[in-house]
Amino acid sequence: MLDIAIIGAGPGGLGTALRLHQKGFRPTIYETVQELKPLGVGVDIKVYGTKEIEELGLLDEFRAMSVDAVDSIFYNHYGQEIYAEKCGVHMGYLHEQRFVHRGELQMMFYRAVIERLGEDAVKLGHRVTGYTQDADSVTLDIVHADGRSERVTHEAVIAVDGIKSPIRKQMHPELAEPEYSGITMYRGTTLREPIRNGHTILHIGDPRISTMIIYPIADNFEGSGKQLINWVVEVEAEETIEDWNQLGSIDDVIPLYDTVDIDYFDVQQLMRDAREVYLFPLIRHYPLDNWVDGRVVLLGDAAHAMYPRGGNGVCQAIVDARVIAEKLAEVDDPHEAFKAYDDERRVPVNRIVDNMRGEGYEVIRRMVAERTEGKPFDDIEKVLPLAEADEIFSKYHALVGQPRPGFEAGEATGYRTWGETK
Numbered sequence: 001m002l003d004i005a006i007i008g009a010g011p012g013g014l015g016t017a018l019r020l021h022q023k024g025f026r027p028t029i030y031e032t033v034q035e036l037k038p039l040g041v042g043v044d045i046k047v048y049g050t051k052e053i054e055e056l057g058l059l060d061e062f063r064a065m066s067v068d069a070v071d072s073i074f075y076n077h078y079g080q081e082i083y084a085e086k087c088g089v090h091m092g093y094l095h096e097q098r099f100v101h102r103g104e105l106q107m108m109f110y111r112a113v114i115e116r117l118g119e120d121a122v123k124l125g126h127r128v129t130g131y132t133q134d135a136d137s138v139t140l141d142i143v144h145a146d147g148r149s150e151r152v153t154h155e156a157v158i159a160v161d162g163i164k165s166p167i168r169k170q171m172h173p174e175l176a177e178p179e180y181s182g183i184t185m186y187r188g189t190t191l192r193e194p195i196r197n198g199h200t201i202l203h204i205g206d207p208r209i210s211t212m213i214i215y216p217i218a219d220n221f222e223g224s225g226k227q228l229i230n231w232v233v234e235v236e237a238e239e240t241i242e243d244w245n246q247l248g249s250i251d252d253v254i255p256l257y258d259t260v261d262i263d264y265f266d267v268q269q270l271m272r273d274a275r276e277v278y279l280f281p282l283i284r285h286y287p288l289d290n291w292v293d294g295r296v297v298l299l300g301d302a303a304h305a306m307y308p309r310g311g312n313g314v315c316q317a318i319v320d321a322r323v324i325a326e327k328l329a330e331v332d333d334p335h336e337a338f339k340a341y342d343d344e345r346r347v348p349v350n351r352i353v354d355n356m357r358g359e360g361y362e363v364i365r366r367m368v369a370e371r372t373e374g375k376p377f378d379d380i381e382k383v384l385p386l387a388e389a390d391e392i393f394s395k396y397h398a399l400v401g402q403p404r405p406g407f408e409a410g411e412a413t414g415y416r417t418w419g420e421t422k
Protein backbone atom coordinates (compact mmCIF):
# COMPACT_ATOMS: atom_id res chain seq x y z
CA MET A 1 0.00 0.00 0.00
CA LEU A 2 1.24 3.49 -0.88
CA ASP A 3 2.85 5.30 2.08
CA ILE A 4 1.09 8.69 2.18
CA ALA A 5 1.75 11.78 4.32
CA ILE A 6 -0.91 14.41 4.94
CA ILE A 7 0.20 17.88 6.09
CA GLY A 8 -2.39 19.56 8.34
CA ALA A 9 -5.03 18.19 10.72
CA GLY A 10 -7.80 20.66 9.89
CA PRO A 11 -11.17 19.33 8.69
CA GLY A 12 -9.66 18.86 5.20
CA GLY A 13 -6.60 16.86 6.33
CA LEU A 14 -8.53 14.70 8.80
CA GLY A 15 -11.34 14.13 6.29
CA THR A 16 -8.73 13.01 3.75
CA ALA A 17 -7.23 10.58 6.28
CA LEU A 18 -10.69 9.07 6.89
CA ARG A 19 -11.43 8.73 3.17
CA LEU A 20 -8.01 7.15 2.52
CA HIS A 21 -8.59 4.76 5.41
CA GLN A 22 -11.88 3.67 3.80
CA LYS A 23 -9.85 2.73 0.73
CA GLY A 24 -7.34 0.70 2.75
CA PHE A 25 -4.54 3.28 3.12
CA ARG A 26 -2.95 4.25 6.43
CA PRO A 27 -1.62 7.80 6.03
CA THR A 28 0.48 9.73 8.56
CA ILE A 29 -0.69 13.27 9.42
CA TYR A 30 1.74 16.02 10.40
CA GLU A 31 0.21 18.97 12.28
CA THR A 32 1.94 22.14 13.58
CA VAL A 33 -0.06 22.65 16.77
CA GLN A 34 0.84 20.62 19.85
CA GLU A 35 -2.76 20.16 20.88
CA LEU A 36 -5.88 20.25 18.70
CA LYS A 37 -8.53 22.50 20.24
CA PRO A 38 -12.01 23.27 18.93
CA LEU A 39 -11.11 26.67 17.46
CA GLY A 40 -13.16 28.88 15.16
CA VAL A 41 -16.82 29.79 15.10
CA GLY A 42 -19.68 28.59 12.91
CA VAL A 43 -19.73 26.90 9.54
CA ASP A 44 -22.73 26.16 7.37
CA ILE A 45 -22.58 22.58 6.11
CA LYS A 46 -24.40 22.41 2.81
CA VAL A 47 -26.38 19.36 1.70
CA TYR A 48 -23.45 18.08 -0.33
CA GLY A 49 -21.22 18.37 2.75
CA THR A 50 -23.68 16.41 4.92
CA LYS A 51 -23.66 13.67 2.27
CA GLU A 52 -19.87 13.37 2.62
CA ILE A 53 -20.14 13.22 6.43
CA GLU A 54 -22.78 10.48 6.14
CA GLU A 55 -20.49 8.48 3.86
CA LEU A 56 -17.75 8.79 6.49
CA GLY A 57 -20.12 7.04 8.92
CA LEU A 58 -20.38 10.11 11.16
CA LEU A 59 -23.91 11.36 10.52
CA ASP A 60 -25.39 10.53 13.95
CA GLU A 61 -22.52 12.15 15.81
CA PHE A 62 -22.66 15.15 13.48
CA ARG A 63 -26.42 15.55 14.00
CA ALA A 64 -25.95 15.50 17.77
CA MET A 65 -23.50 18.43 17.70
CA SER A 66 -25.13 20.59 15.00
CA VAL A 67 -28.42 22.36 14.22
CA ASP A 68 -30.75 21.49 11.33
CA ALA A 69 -31.23 24.44 8.95
CA VAL A 70 -34.91 24.94 8.09
CA ASP A 71 -35.36 28.55 6.88
CA SER A 72 -33.10 31.10 5.27
CA ILE A 73 -34.54 34.64 5.38
CA PHE A 74 -33.22 37.85 3.82
CA TYR A 75 -33.92 41.32 5.21
CA ASN A 76 -33.03 44.83 4.12
CA HIS A 77 -31.42 47.47 6.32
CA TYR A 78 -34.78 48.21 7.97
CA GLY A 79 -35.57 44.62 8.85
CA GLN A 80 -38.12 44.30 6.02
CA GLU A 81 -38.26 40.82 4.55
CA ILE A 82 -37.03 40.48 0.96
CA TYR A 83 -37.03 36.74 0.33
CA ALA A 84 -36.94 33.36 2.04
CA GLU A 85 -36.13 29.82 1.06
CA LYS A 86 -36.21 26.47 2.80
CA CYS A 87 -32.97 24.62 3.47
CA GLY A 88 -31.79 21.04 3.05
CA VAL A 89 -34.45 18.32 3.32
CA HIS A 90 -37.07 21.01 3.94
CA MET A 91 -36.38 22.23 0.40
CA GLY A 92 -36.56 18.68 -1.00
CA TYR A 93 -32.87 17.78 -1.03
CA LEU A 94 -31.92 14.26 0.04
CA HIS A 95 -29.59 15.55 2.76
CA GLU A 96 -29.81 18.06 5.56
CA GLN A 97 -28.10 21.41 5.64
CA ARG A 98 -26.71 21.84 9.16
CA PHE A 99 -24.95 24.56 11.13
CA VAL A 100 -22.02 23.55 13.32
CA HIS A 101 -19.07 24.91 15.27
CA ARG A 102 -16.02 24.55 13.00
CA GLY A 103 -13.84 23.36 15.88
CA GLU A 104 -16.36 20.74 17.04
CA LEU A 105 -16.54 19.36 13.50
CA GLN A 106 -12.74 19.16 13.39
CA MET A 107 -12.68 17.36 16.77
CA MET A 108 -15.28 14.86 15.53
CA PHE A 109 -13.01 14.03 12.57
CA TYR A 110 -10.01 13.88 14.91
CA ARG A 111 -11.71 11.37 17.24
CA ALA A 112 -12.65 9.22 14.22
CA VAL A 113 -9.07 9.28 12.90
CA ILE A 114 -7.66 8.23 16.28
CA GLU A 115 -10.26 5.47 16.59
CA ARG A 116 -9.83 4.11 13.05
CA LEU A 117 -6.13 4.76 12.28
CA GLY A 118 -4.68 4.74 15.80
CA GLU A 119 -3.21 7.39 18.09
CA ASP A 120 0.16 7.49 16.33
CA ALA A 121 -1.37 8.40 12.94
CA VAL A 122 -1.45 12.09 13.93
CA LYS A 123 1.93 13.66 14.68
CA LEU A 124 1.19 16.85 16.62
CA GLY A 125 3.83 19.57 17.10
CA HIS A 126 5.31 18.77 13.64
CA ARG A 127 5.55 21.84 11.39
CA VAL A 128 6.43 21.05 7.80
CA THR A 129 8.60 23.73 6.21
CA GLY A 130 9.25 22.32 2.73
CA TYR A 131 9.83 19.27 0.55
CA THR A 132 12.26 17.69 -1.91
CA GLN A 133 11.45 14.73 -4.12
CA ASP A 134 12.89 12.19 -6.53
CA ALA A 135 11.18 9.71 -8.84
CA ASP A 136 9.99 7.42 -6.00
CA SER A 137 9.59 9.47 -2.84
CA VAL A 138 9.13 12.84 -1.15
CA THR A 139 11.17 14.07 1.81
CA LEU A 140 9.57 16.57 4.18
CA ASP A 141 11.51 19.02 6.35
CA ILE A 142 9.93 19.17 9.77
CA VAL A 143 10.51 21.48 12.73
CA HIS A 144 9.26 20.13 16.06
CA ALA A 145 7.59 22.29 18.68
CA ASP A 146 10.80 22.16 20.77
CA GLY A 147 12.87 23.47 17.82
CA ARG A 148 14.40 20.13 16.80
CA SER A 149 14.38 19.42 13.08
CA GLU A 150 13.79 16.15 11.31
CA ARG A 151 13.38 14.82 7.76
CA VAL A 152 10.82 12.15 6.94
CA THR A 153 10.25 10.32 3.67
CA HIS A 154 6.96 9.11 2.19
CA GLU A 155 5.88 7.91 -1.23
CA ALA A 156 3.28 10.65 -1.71
CA VAL A 157 2.28 13.88 0.10
CA ILE A 158 -1.07 15.64 0.35
CA ALA A 159 -0.67 19.21 1.63
CA VAL A 160 -3.77 20.38 3.51
CA ASP A 161 -1.98 23.11 5.41
CA GLY A 162 -4.52 25.91 5.10
CA ILE A 163 -4.60 29.49 3.80
CA LYS A 164 -0.92 30.17 4.47
CA SER A 165 0.35 26.85 3.11
CA PRO A 166 4.17 26.83 2.84
CA ILE A 167 3.82 23.93 0.39
CA ARG A 168 1.68 26.05 -1.95
CA LYS A 169 4.33 28.80 -1.72
CA GLN A 170 7.09 26.35 -2.63
CA MET A 171 5.06 24.87 -5.48
CA HIS A 172 4.05 28.28 -6.87
CA PRO A 173 6.83 30.77 -6.01
CA GLU A 174 5.64 32.96 -8.89
CA LEU A 175 2.25 33.58 -7.27
CA ALA A 176 1.29 37.20 -6.70
CA GLU A 177 0.90 38.24 -3.06
CA PRO A 178 -2.70 37.85 -1.90
CA GLU A 179 -4.60 41.12 -1.85
CA TYR A 180 -6.91 42.64 0.78
CA SER A 181 -10.46 43.15 -0.49
CA GLY A 182 -11.15 46.14 1.78
CA ILE A 183 -13.75 44.13 3.72
CA THR A 184 -13.27 42.67 7.19
CA MET A 185 -15.46 40.12 8.91
CA TYR A 186 -16.36 40.38 12.58
CA ARG A 187 -17.12 36.78 13.58
CA GLY A 188 -18.82 36.28 16.92
CA THR A 189 -20.92 33.92 19.01
CA THR A 190 -23.64 34.72 21.56
CA LEU A 191 -25.38 32.38 23.96
CA ARG A 192 -29.15 33.06 24.11
CA GLU A 193 -32.66 31.73 23.67
CA PRO A 194 -33.35 30.40 20.16
CA ILE A 195 -34.15 33.08 17.59
CA ARG A 196 -37.44 32.52 15.73
CA ASN A 197 -37.84 28.71 15.36
CA GLY A 198 -34.23 28.00 16.39
CA HIS A 199 -33.49 26.71 12.87
CA THR A 200 -33.18 29.90 10.83
CA ILE A 201 -30.33 31.63 9.08
CA LEU A 202 -30.89 35.40 8.78
CA HIS A 203 -29.20 37.63 6.20
CA ILE A 204 -29.59 41.29 7.12
CA GLY A 205 -28.52 44.68 5.80
CA ASP A 206 -27.65 46.92 2.89
CA PRO A 207 -24.32 45.56 1.59
CA ARG A 208 -23.28 49.11 0.66
CA ILE A 209 -23.19 49.81 4.42
CA SER A 210 -22.76 46.45 6.15
CA THR A 211 -24.04 42.89 6.03
CA MET A 212 -24.89 40.55 8.89
CA ILE A 213 -25.48 36.78 8.81
CA ILE A 214 -26.84 34.99 11.89
CA TYR A 215 -27.43 31.28 12.56
CA PRO A 216 -27.49 28.86 15.50
CA ILE A 217 -24.63 26.35 15.76
CA ALA A 218 -25.40 24.31 18.87
CA ASP A 219 -28.44 23.45 20.98
CA ASN A 220 -28.18 23.38 24.76
CA PHE A 221 -24.61 24.62 24.49
CA GLU A 222 -22.43 23.18 27.27
CA GLY A 223 -25.60 22.22 29.16
CA SER A 224 -26.76 25.87 29.40
CA GLY A 225 -30.20 25.16 27.94
CA LYS A 226 -29.48 27.95 25.42
CA GLN A 227 -28.44 28.00 21.79
CA LEU A 228 -25.01 29.14 20.68
CA ILE A 229 -25.69 31.70 17.95
CA ASN A 230 -23.04 32.43 15.35
CA TRP A 231 -23.01 35.82 13.64
CA VAL A 232 -20.80 37.48 11.08
CA VAL A 233 -20.75 41.18 10.22
CA GLU A 234 -18.98 42.35 7.07
CA VAL A 235 -17.86 45.96 6.83
CA GLU A 236 -15.22 48.05 5.06
CA ALA A 237 -12.20 48.42 7.36
CA GLU A 238 -8.43 48.85 7.52
CA GLU A 239 -6.45 45.73 6.63
CA THR A 240 -5.46 43.38 9.45
CA ILE A 241 -3.51 40.11 9.40
CA GLU A 242 -5.08 37.00 7.92
CA ASP A 243 -5.32 35.00 11.13
CA TRP A 244 -8.34 32.96 12.22
CA ASN A 245 -7.61 33.66 15.91
CA GLN A 246 -7.34 37.47 15.80
CA LEU A 247 -9.58 39.02 18.48
CA GLY A 248 -11.66 42.13 17.72
CA SER A 249 -14.23 44.51 19.19
CA ILE A 250 -17.67 45.11 17.74
CA ASP A 251 -18.28 48.57 19.28
CA ASP A 252 -17.72 50.53 16.05
CA VAL A 253 -20.02 48.26 14.09
CA ILE A 254 -23.11 48.12 16.34
CA PRO A 255 -24.35 51.65 15.36
CA LEU A 256 -24.49 50.56 11.71
CA TYR A 257 -27.51 48.46 12.72
CA ASP A 258 -29.52 51.31 14.32
CA THR A 259 -32.16 51.14 11.57
CA VAL A 260 -32.77 47.38 11.69
CA ASP A 261 -36.10 46.58 13.30
CA ILE A 262 -37.04 42.90 13.37
CA ASP A 263 -39.99 42.17 15.62
CA TYR A 264 -38.75 38.92 17.15
CA PHE A 265 -35.22 39.84 18.29
CA ASP A 266 -32.75 42.68 18.81
CA VAL A 267 -29.80 42.50 16.41
CA GLN A 268 -27.69 45.01 18.34
CA GLN A 269 -28.22 43.23 21.66
CA LEU A 270 -27.03 40.01 20.03
CA MET A 271 -23.72 41.71 19.21
CA ARG A 272 -23.43 43.36 22.64
CA ASP A 273 -23.87 39.98 24.34
CA ALA A 274 -21.04 38.32 22.36
CA ARG A 275 -18.95 35.69 24.14
CA GLU A 276 -16.10 36.21 21.67
CA VAL A 277 -15.41 38.32 18.57
CA TYR A 278 -12.73 37.57 15.96
CA LEU A 279 -11.59 39.70 13.05
CA PHE A 280 -10.89 38.10 9.70
CA PRO A 281 -9.98 40.19 6.64
CA LEU A 282 -11.28 38.97 3.29
CA ILE A 283 -8.08 38.35 1.35
CA ARG A 284 -8.05 37.50 -2.37
CA HIS A 285 -5.93 34.43 -2.99
CA TYR A 286 -5.57 33.91 -6.71
CA PRO A 287 -6.91 30.61 -8.09
CA LEU A 288 -4.09 28.23 -9.04
CA ASP A 289 -3.60 26.72 -12.50
CA ASN A 290 -2.10 23.50 -11.09
CA TRP A 291 -2.32 21.70 -7.73
CA VAL A 292 0.26 18.98 -8.45
CA ASP A 293 4.04 18.79 -8.35
CA GLY A 294 5.18 15.20 -8.97
CA ARG A 295 4.20 13.24 -5.87
CA VAL A 296 2.98 16.31 -3.95
CA VAL A 297 -0.54 17.71 -4.22
CA LEU A 298 -2.56 20.52 -2.61
CA LEU A 299 -6.00 20.04 -1.05
CA GLY A 300 -8.55 22.14 0.88
CA ASP A 301 -7.72 25.79 1.62
CA ALA A 302 -4.09 25.22 0.56
CA ALA A 303 -5.37 24.55 -2.97
CA HIS A 304 -8.32 26.91 -3.08
CA ALA A 305 -8.48 29.45 -0.25
CA MET A 306 -11.82 31.19 -0.65
CA TYR A 307 -13.73 33.84 1.23
CA PRO A 308 -15.34 32.05 4.20
CA ARG A 309 -18.86 32.76 2.99
CA GLY A 310 -21.51 30.07 3.00
CA GLY A 311 -19.48 27.14 4.35
CA ASN A 312 -18.02 26.18 1.02
CA GLY A 313 -14.41 26.14 2.33
CA VAL A 314 -15.09 23.19 4.62
CA CYS A 315 -17.53 21.43 2.29
CA GLN A 316 -15.28 21.65 -0.76
CA ALA A 317 -12.33 20.35 1.28
CA ILE A 318 -14.25 17.22 2.26
CA VAL A 319 -15.33 16.65 -1.33
CA ASP A 320 -11.63 16.94 -2.35
CA ALA A 321 -10.91 14.29 0.30
CA ARG A 322 -13.28 11.78 -1.30
CA VAL A 323 -12.06 12.40 -4.83
CA ILE A 324 -8.36 12.11 -3.98
CA ALA A 325 -8.93 8.83 -2.12
CA GLU A 326 -10.90 7.46 -5.10
CA LYS A 327 -8.12 8.38 -7.54
CA LEU A 328 -5.37 6.92 -5.34
CA ALA A 329 -7.36 3.69 -5.03
CA GLU A 330 -7.91 3.48 -8.81
CA VAL A 331 -4.49 4.52 -10.17
CA ASP A 332 -1.19 3.02 -8.92
CA ASP A 333 1.08 5.92 -9.84
CA PRO A 334 0.47 8.73 -7.27
CA HIS A 335 1.43 11.45 -9.77
CA GLU A 336 -1.18 10.18 -12.23
CA ALA A 337 -3.75 9.85 -9.43
CA PHE A 338 -3.05 13.43 -8.29
CA LYS A 339 -3.38 14.69 -11.86
CA ALA A 340 -6.74 12.93 -12.20
CA TYR A 341 -7.89 14.59 -8.95
CA ASP A 342 -6.68 17.98 -10.20
CA ASP A 343 -8.50 17.42 -13.52
CA GLU A 344 -11.77 16.65 -11.79
CA ARG A 345 -11.70 19.24 -9.03
CA ARG A 346 -9.64 22.32 -9.89
CA VAL A 347 -11.75 24.04 -12.53
CA PRO A 348 -15.13 23.73 -10.76
CA VAL A 349 -13.66 24.72 -7.39
CA ASN A 350 -11.88 27.74 -8.89
CA ARG A 351 -15.25 28.82 -10.24
CA ILE A 352 -16.61 28.74 -6.68
CA VAL A 353 -13.57 30.71 -5.40
CA ASP A 354 -14.35 33.42 -7.98
CA ASN A 355 -18.03 33.38 -7.15
CA MET A 356 -17.40 33.69 -3.40
CA ARG A 357 -15.57 36.95 -4.11
CA GLY A 358 -18.75 38.29 -5.51
CA GLU A 359 -21.85 38.26 -3.40
CA GLY A 360 -23.46 35.03 -4.62
CA TYR A 361 -27.18 35.07 -3.87
CA GLU A 362 -26.61 37.72 -1.19
CA VAL A 363 -26.68 40.13 -4.14
CA ILE A 364 -30.47 40.36 -3.77
CA ARG A 365 -30.03 42.65 -0.78
CA ARG A 366 -27.85 44.99 -2.86
CA MET A 367 -30.39 44.92 -5.70
CA VAL A 368 -33.17 45.89 -3.32
CA ALA A 369 -31.06 48.65 -1.71
CA GLU A 370 -30.20 50.11 -5.12
CA ARG A 371 -33.72 49.85 -6.50
CA THR A 372 -35.20 51.55 -3.42
CA GLU A 373 -32.30 54.04 -3.14
CA GLY A 374 -31.69 52.79 0.36
CA LYS A 375 -35.25 53.54 1.55
CA PRO A 376 -37.90 51.23 3.01
CA PHE A 377 -40.26 49.68 0.44
CA ASP A 378 -44.06 49.27 0.37
CA ASP A 379 -44.36 46.23 -1.88
CA ILE A 380 -41.34 43.98 -2.29
CA GLU A 381 -42.88 42.21 -5.28
CA LYS A 382 -42.61 45.50 -7.22
CA VAL A 383 -38.96 45.89 -6.16
CA LEU A 384 -37.74 42.30 -6.50
CA PRO A 385 -40.27 39.85 -7.95
CA LEU A 386 -40.10 36.40 -6.35
CA ALA A 387 -39.38 34.77 -9.73
CA GLU A 388 -36.34 36.99 -10.29
CA ALA A 389 -34.93 36.10 -6.88
CA ASP A 390 -35.65 32.39 -7.49
CA GLU A 391 -33.61 32.48 -10.69
CA ILE A 392 -30.60 33.96 -8.85
CA PHE A 393 -30.76 31.37 -6.09
CA SER A 394 -31.16 28.46 -8.47
CA LYS A 395 -28.06 29.44 -10.46
CA TYR A 396 -25.99 29.74 -7.30
CA HIS A 397 -27.09 26.39 -5.84
CA ALA A 398 -26.24 24.67 -9.13
CA LEU A 399 -22.81 26.32 -9.18
CA VAL A 400 -21.79 24.88 -5.82
CA GLY A 401 -22.99 21.43 -6.83
CA GLN A 402 -26.46 21.23 -5.30
CA PRO A 403 -29.03 22.10 -8.01
CA ARG A 404 -32.34 23.05 -6.43
CA PRO A 405 -34.96 20.29 -6.48
CA GLY A 406 -38.02 21.28 -8.45
CA PHE A 407 -36.64 24.36 -10.14
CA GLU A 408 -36.09 22.72 -13.55
CA ALA A 409 -39.68 21.48 -13.41
CA GLY A 410 -40.82 25.07 -12.91
CA GLU A 411 -41.92 24.56 -9.30
CA ALA A 412 -41.83 27.66 -7.10
CA THR A 413 -38.97 27.47 -4.63
CA GLY A 414 -38.61 30.75 -2.77
CA TYR A 415 -41.29 32.26 -0.55
CA ARG A 416 -42.03 35.06 1.88
CA THR A 417 -42.80 34.26 5.48
CA TRP A 418 -45.26 37.04 6.31
CA GLY A 419 -48.13 35.93 8.42
CA GLU A 420 -46.51 32.72 9.56
CA THR A 421 -45.77 32.08 13.22
CA LYS A 422 -42.30 33.16 14.21
Ligand SMILES: Cc1cc2nc3c(=O)[nH]c(=O)nc-3n(C[C@H](O)[C@H](O)[C@H](O)COP(=O)(O)OP(=O)(O)OC[C@H]3O[C@@H](n4cnc5c(N)ncnc54)[C@H](O)[C@@H]3O)c2cc1C
Residues within 6 Å of the ligand: 007, 008, 009, 010, 011, 012, 013, 014, 030, 031, 032, 033, 039, 040, 041, 042, 043, 102, 126, 127, 128, 129, 160, 161, 162, 163, 164, 165, 166, 187, 244, 245, 299, 300, 301, 302, 308, 309, 311, 313, 314, 317
Ligand atom coordinates in the same frame (compact mmCIF):
# COMPACT_ATOMS: atom_id res chain seq x y z
C1 LIG B 1 -7.97 28.02 13.84
C2 LIG B 1 -8.88 28.03 12.65
C3 LIG B 1 -10.15 28.57 12.79
C4 LIG B 1 -11.01 28.61 11.70
N1 LIG B 1 -12.26 29.14 11.85
C5 LIG B 1 -13.12 29.16 10.81
C6 LIG B 1 -14.42 29.67 10.96
O1 LIG B 1 -14.80 30.09 12.04
N2 LIG B 1 -15.23 29.72 9.88
C7 LIG B 1 -14.82 29.25 8.65
O2 LIG B 1 -15.58 29.28 7.68
N3 LIG B 1 -13.60 28.72 8.49
C8 LIG B 1 -12.73 28.68 9.53
N4 LIG B 1 -11.48 28.15 9.36
C9 LIG B 1 -11.11 27.65 8.03
C10 LIG B 1 -11.75 26.32 7.73
O3 LIG B 1 -11.39 25.40 8.72
C11 LIG B 1 -11.27 25.90 6.36
O4 LIG B 1 -11.70 26.84 5.39
C12 LIG B 1 -11.82 24.56 5.90
O5 LIG B 1 -12.14 23.73 6.93
C13 LIG B 1 -10.80 23.84 5.01
O6 LIG B 1 -9.98 23.16 5.89
P1 LIG B 1 -8.46 22.86 5.71
O7 LIG B 1 -8.26 21.62 6.47
O8 LIG B 1 -8.07 22.92 4.28
O9 LIG B 1 -7.73 24.10 6.38
P2 LIG B 1 -7.61 24.53 7.92
O10 LIG B 1 -8.87 24.27 8.63
O11 LIG B 1 -7.07 25.88 7.91
O12 LIG B 1 -6.52 23.51 8.51
C14 LIG B 1 -5.15 23.58 8.17
C15 LIG B 1 -4.37 22.83 9.24
O13 LIG B 1 -3.00 22.74 8.82
C16 LIG B 1 -2.16 23.06 9.91
N5 LIG B 1 -0.91 23.58 9.34
C17 LIG B 1 -0.73 24.78 8.75
N6 LIG B 1 0.56 24.89 8.32
C18 LIG B 1 1.17 23.73 8.64
C19 LIG B 1 2.49 23.24 8.46
N7 LIG B 1 3.42 23.99 7.87
N8 LIG B 1 2.80 22.00 8.90
C20 LIG B 1 1.84 21.23 9.52
N9 LIG B 1 0.57 21.65 9.73
C21 LIG B 1 0.24 22.89 9.29
C22 LIG B 1 -2.96 24.10 10.69
O14 LIG B 1 -2.52 24.20 12.03
C23 LIG B 1 -4.38 23.55 10.58
O15 LIG B 1 -4.67 22.64 11.60
C24 LIG B 1 -10.60 28.11 10.43
C25 LIG B 1 -9.30 27.58 10.29
C26 LIG B 1 -8.45 27.52 11.37
C27 LIG B 1 -7.06 26.94 11.21
